[in-house]
Amino acid sequence: MKAKHPAKPSDDRRYFKEVRFRQIRALVETARCGSFAEASRRLGMATPSVWRQVRALEDDYGVQLVAAQGHDVRLTEDGERLVDLAAPLVEGFDSLKKVFSDQHGKAERHLRMAAPAAVLNSTLRHIIAAYRHTHPQVHLSLIDAPSRIAWQLLETEKADLAIVGAPEGVPLPSRFQAELLVKYPFEVVCLESHPFAKIKAPKLRDILKHPLILASEDSSSRMQFDHLVAKAGLIDRVNVIMTAGNVPSILNYVALGMGVAILTRPATEALAVPTDVKARLIYRDVSACLGHDQVVLLHPKGRHELAHVRAFREMVVKGLRRKEGAK
Amino acid sequence: MKAKHPAKPSDDRRYFKEVRFRQIRALVETARCGSFAEASRRLGMATPSVWRQVRALEDDYGVQLVAAQGHDVRLTEDGERLVDLAAPLVEGFDSLKKVFSDQHGKAERHLRMAAPAAVLNSTLRHIIAAYRHTHPQVHLSLIDAPSRIAWQLLETEKADLAIVGAPEGVPLPSRFQAELLVKYPFEVVCLESHPFAKIKAPKLRDILKHPLILASEDSSSRMQFDHLVAKAGLIDRVNVIMTAGNVPSILNYVALGMGVAILTRPATEALAVPTDVKARLIYRDVSACLGHDQVVLLHPKGRHELAHVRAFREMVVKGLRRKEGAK
DNA sequence: ATGCCCGTTACTCTCTGAGCAATGAAAGCC
DNA sequence: GGCTTTCATTGCTCAGAGAGTAACGGGCAT
Numbered sequence: 001m002k003a004k005h006p007a008k009p010s011d012d013r014r015y016f017k018e019v020r021f022r023q024i025r026a027l028v029e030t031a032r033c034g035s036f037a038e039a040s041r042r043l044g045m046a047t048p049s050v051w052r053q054v055r056a057l058e059d060d061y062g063v064q065l066v067a068a069q070g071h072d073v074r075l076t077e078d079g080e081r082l083v084d085l086a087a088p089l090v091e092g093f094d095s096l097k098k099v100f101s102d103q104h105g106k107a108e109r110h111l112r113m114a115a116p117a118a119v120l121n122s123t124l125r126h127i128i129a130a131y132r133h134t135h136p137q138v139h140l141s142l143i144d145a146p147s148r149i150a151w152q153l154l155e156t157e158k159a160d161l162a163i164v165g166a167p168e169g170v171p172l173p174s175r176f177q178a179e180l181l182v183k184y185p186f187e188v189v190c191l192e193s194h195p196f197a198k199i200k201a202p203k204l205r206d207i208l209k210h211p212l213i214l215a216s217e218d219s220s221s222r223m224q225f226d227h228l229v230a231k232a233g234l235i236d237r238v239n240v241i242m243t244a245g246n247v248p249s250i251l252n253y254v255a256l257g258m259g260v261a262i263l264t265r266p267a268t269e270a271l272a273v274p275t276d277v278k279a280r281l282i283y284r285d286v287s288a289c290l291g292h293d294q295v296v297l298l299h300p301k302g303r304h305e306l307a308h309v310r311a312f313r314e315m316v317v318k319g320l321r322r323k324e325g326a327k
Numbered sequence: 328m329k330a331k332h333p334a335k336p337s338d339d340r341r342y343f344k345e346v347r348f349r350q351i352r353a354l355v356e357t358a359r360c361g362s363f364a365e366a367s368r369r370l371g372m373a374t375p376s377v378w379r380q381v382r383a384l385e386d387d388y389g390v391q392l393v394a395a396q397g398h399d400v401r402l403t404e405d406g407e408r409l410v411d412l413a414a415p416l417v418e419g420f421d422s423l424k425k426v427f428s429d430q431h432g433k434a435e436r437h438l439r440m441a442a443p444a445a446v447l448n449s450t451l452r453h454i455i456a457a458y459r460h461t462h463p464q465v466h467l468s469l470i471d472a473p474s475r476i477a478w479q480l481l482e483t484e485k486a487d488l489a490i491v492g493a494p495e496g497v498p499l500p501s502r503f504q505a506e507l508l509v510k511y512p513f514e515v516v517c518l519e520s521h522p523f524a525k526i527k528a529p530k531l532r533d534i535l536k537h538p539l540i541l542a543s544e545d546s547s548s549r550m551q552f553d554h555l556v557a558k559a560g561l562i563d564r565v566n567v568i569m570t571a572g573n574v575p576s577i578l579n580y581v582a583l584g585m586g587v588a589i590l591t592r593p594a595t596e597a598l599a600v601p602t603d604v605k606a607r608l609i610y611r612d613v614s615a616c617l618g619h620d621q622v623v624l625l626h627p628k629g630r631h632e633l634a635h636v637r638a639f640r641e642m643v644v645k646g647l648r649r650k651e652g653a654k
Numbered sequence: 655a656t657g658c659c660c661g662t663t664a665c666t667c668t669c670t671g672a673g674c675a676a677t678g679a680a681a682g683c684c
Numbered sequence: 685g686g687c688t689t690t691c692a693t694t695g696c697t698c699a700g701a702g703a704g705t706a707a708c709g710g711g712c713a714t
Contacts, residue, residue: 021348021420022702037660046704051662053702061427068661071711082427085631089419093348096416100388100409304412349671364691373673378693380671398680398691 020060021093024086026053027065031083032155035072042156087175088302094157099304109308112141114150114159116219118247118267123182123295124163127319131312138308146218146245151176154298160309162298163316165220165264168291169227178296179313181320184264185287186221189254192282196260204289208234211241211259213250220293221262228290255280262286264293295320347387348420351413353380354392358410359482362399414502415629421484426631436635439468441477441486443546445574445594450509450622451490454646458639465635473545473572478503481625487636489625490643492547492591495618496554505623506640508647511591512614513548516581519609523587531616535561538568538586540577547620548589555617582607589613591620622647 029039030050040050058065065079075083101107115124120142132140145153147164151173154162163181166172188207190196199206208229215222222243229235241259244250247268250261255277265283297316299305305313356366357377367377385392392406402410428434442451447469459467472480474491478500481489490508493499515534517523526533535556542549549570556562568586571577574595577588582604592610624643626632632640 024420024423035660036662045702047660048662048664048705049703055662061424063431071660073661078427078431081430082423085423085426089416089423092416092419093351096351096409096412097388099412100405103408104390104405362691363693374691375674375693375695376672382693395692400692 020057023053023057023060025090026050027057027079028083028087028090030054030066030073031075031079031087034074084174088300091175091300091303095304099306102306107306109135109138110141111138111161111309111312112143112159113161113163113312114143114145114153115163116146116150116165116267117144118264119163119165119295120144122266122269123320124316127316130319131315134315135308135311146216147220148218148223151298154300160306161313163295164298165293166296167220167224167227167293169231170220170223172296172298175301176298177301178298179317179321181295181297181316183292183294184266185285185292186224186262186264186290187283188260188262188286189251189268189281189283190260191254191257192280193257194260194282196284197282199284201288202284202286204228204232204234207260207262207286207289208237208239211239213242213244213253213259213261214240215247215250215261215263216243216245221264224290224293225262251277251281262290347384350380350384350387352417353377354384354406355410355414355417357381357393357400358402358406358414361401411501415627418502418627418630422631426633429633434633436462436465437468438465438488438636438639439470439486440488440490440639441470441472441480442490443473443477443492443594444471445591446490446492446622447471449593449596450647451643454643457646458642461642462635462638473543474547475545475550478625481627487633488640490622491625492620493623494547494551494554494620496558497547497550499623499625502628503625504628505625506644506648508622508624508643510619510621511593512612512619513551513589513591513617514610515587515589515613516578516595516608516610517587518581518584519607520584521587521609523611524609526611528615529611529613531555531559531561532564534587534589534613534616535564535566538566540569540571540580540586540588541567542574542577542588542590543570543572548591551617551620552589578604578608589617 026039026043026049029043030036033039033042036051036054037047040047043050054066061078061082063078064076065082066073067076068074098107120128128140128142131138143150143153143159147166150159150162150164153159154176166178172178188196188202190210194210196202196206196210214225217223217226229238242253244253247263250263251268253259254261268278297313299313353366353370353376356370357363360366360369363378363381364374367374370377381393388405388409390405391403392409393400394403395401425434447455455467455469458465470477470480470486474493477486477489477491480486481503493505499505515523515529517537521537523529523533523537541552544550544553556565569580571580574590577590578595580586581588595605624640626640
C-alpha cells in the first residue's frame with residue numbers, strides 16, 4: 001500500500017524556485033553597505049552566502065547588478081534601479097511583524113527620533129512637549145545626531161523617524177520619503193567688528209576670504225558648503241580652521257574672533273549662550289549663494305508606521321508645515 | 328588542512344530562520360481564494376504545503392489567523408488585519424521583475440483594462456482614443472466585464488487596471504486603491520405609458536411593486552440593488568423576472584413592457600439602440616433611494632505600475648476627475 | 655614588502671519545505 | 685438517507701537550497 005514513491009524519476013516537485021526574497025534583501029543590504037562583507041555582517045551571515053544571493057539574482061534577471069570596483073562594490077545603473085524599487089518592499093516586510101503586534105495591542109510603545117540638536121531644541125521644542133502630553137504612555141527617545149548620521153540611524157532601524165536638514169543642493173537618498181516642514185536661510189555669523197558687518201549680502205568668494213569655523217561634516221550646513229565649494233571649483237581656497245560638533249562651541253570661537261561660521265538662525269536661538277557672547281554677534285543672510293536649509297521629516301519608503309509614530313509625525317507636520325508647501 | 332568540519336556540534340548556522348515570505352504569500356492567496364485547496368492550485372503546489380505555511384505563520388506570530396468553518400476557511404480578525412498589511416507587499420514583490428524589465432526597455436508594452444461595457448463605450452470612449460494616439464506602440468486589450476468580474480480579473484493578474492462601478496453602499500475590498508472618477512445617479516427606465524411617468528422620484532417600495540429587469544449579479548447596479556433590498560428586509564417582495572448581461576437586451580424588454588430596469592444614464596447613451604425603442608423610454612432619477620454609481624479606477628495596493636499603464640491612468644484621471652474630488 | 659581585508663570560488667552538510675498517501679468530516683448529489 | 689466528492693489536517697519521505705568553512709587572488713594601507 002505504500003511502496004510507490006521511489007519510482008518517480010521525472011519528479012515535478014517545484015521545491016522553491018524563485019525564492020528571490022532573500023536575494024533581494026541581500027542586494028538591498030549590499031547596496032546600503034557598499035560591500036558584501038559589511039552587508040553579511042549586518043545580516044548575520046557569511047560573506048559568500050550574501051555574495052551568492054546577489055549573483056543568483058543577476059542570473060535570474062539576466063543583467064549585471066553589481067560590479068566590484070577595487071575594494072568595494074558599486075551598483076550598476078540597473079542595480080540602482082532595482083534597489084529603488086525593492087528597498088521599500090524589504091522595509092515593509094521587515095516591519096510587518098512589529099506593526100502587526102502593535103495593532104494587536106501588545107507592543108511596547110516606543111518612539112525613537114533622530115534629529116540634530118538645533119532641531120530638537122528649537123523647531124520641535126513645543127511639539128515634543130505637546131506630544132508628551134497627549135501620549136504620556138509612549139517612551140520617547142530623542143537622539144541628537146547631525147543630519148547625515150540621523151539618516152543612517154533611520155536606515156539601520158535605530159530610529160523610527162528622523163528630522164534633518166536637507167540643503168537645497170544635496171539630494172536625499174531616494175529610499176527616503178521626505179516631507180518638507182520649514183526652510184531657513186543659511187547665514188554667516190561673525191563679530192560686530194567684522195568686515196561683514198558692512199556688507200548686506202556676502203558672496204561665496206567673500207566668505208572664503210576669511211577663516212571658517214564650521215559644523216561637523218555630517219551636518220547639513222557643512223554638506224551644503226562643501227558641495228557648493230566643490231561645484232565652484234574653489235576647494236583650494238577654503239580655510240577651515242576648526243570643525244566643531246556643537247553650536248555653542250562654534251559661537252564661542254566666533255565670539256573670540258577666530259573666524260566666521262555658517263549656520264541657520266534657529267540653531268542659535270533657543271540656546272543657552274552667555275548673553276555677552278550673543279550680543280556681540282551679528283548675522284548676515286547668505287541664502288543668495290548658499291541657499292536654504294530645508295527641515296524635512298524622513299521616513300524610509302515602505303516601512304510600516306506604528307500608530308503612535310504616525311501620530312507624532314502628523315503633529316509635527318500640522319504644527320510646522322507652511323501652507324505654501326501643500327500647493 | 329581540511330579535517331575540521333565534522334567536529335562542531337554547537338553549530339551556529341542560522342540556515343533560514345524566518346523565511347516568512349512564502350508563508351505570507353500563502354496566507355494572502357488563501358485569503359483570496361477562501362480555501363487552502365484553491366489557493367494551492369493557484370500557487371501551483373500541493374495543499375498540505377500551503378496549509379503548513381499558513382500554520383507556521385500562526386506559530387510565528389502566536390495568534391490564530393485562519394479558522395476552518397465547515398468546508399472552507401475564513402480569516403480571523405487578526406488574519407484580516409495581517410492580510411491587509413501584507414497583500415500590497417506580495418503584489419509589489421510579484422510585479423517587481425516585470426517593472427524592472429519594463430524600465431530596462433525590453434518588455435512588451437501591453438495594457439489590459441477590465442471595465443463594464445457601459446464604461447468602455449461611453450465614459451472612456453474618447454480617452455481610449457486619445458491614448459491610442461499618444462501611445463500607438465502599446466498593445467491594448469479592453470476586457471468587457473461586469474464590475475465584480477473586473478475586480479477578479481485585476482486580482483488574478485489578468486488585467487492591469489480596472490475601471491468599475493462602485494455603488495455607495497457596497498464597500499470595495501481594502502486591497503484595492505480606488506480613485507473616484509465620476510458619479511452617476513441610478514435611474515429607473517420604463518415605458519412612457521408606465522405609472523412611473525407620473526411620479527417624479529419613485530421610492531424603493533414603489534419600484535418593488537413592478538416586475539424588474541436587472542443587470543447581471545456582478546454588475547454594480549445589481550449589487551447596490553440587492554444590498555439595499557437586503558438591508559431593508561424586503562427580499563421576499565422582489566420580483567425579478569429577468570436578468571440580462573447586456574444593456575441592449577434590457578432596454579429591449581423594457582420597451583416591450585415586460586418590466587422596469589435600473590441603470591445609469593451613460594450606460595444607455597452611446598448605445599446603438601433602435602430609435603423607436605429609445606424614444607419610447609423615460610428615465611426617473613432614483614438616487615434618493617438607490618444612491619449613485621461611482622465610477623472608480625482600481626489598482627491593487629502595492630503592485631508596481633508599468634510606465635505605460637501609469638500614463639493611461641493619468642490620462643483617465645485628468646480627463647474625468649471632477650475638481651470637487653480633490654478637496 | 656608585508657599584512658589586512660575584500661571579492662570570489664570550491665566544497666560539505668544540514669534542515670527546510672516539497673509532494674504523496676491517508677483520514678475524518680462537511681457539503682453536495684441522487 | 686446513503687453515496688460521492690471535496691475539503692482540512694496529519695504523518696511520512698526525500699531532494700536540494702542555502703548555510704557555513706576553507707582557500708585563493710588582488711587592492712590598499714602602513
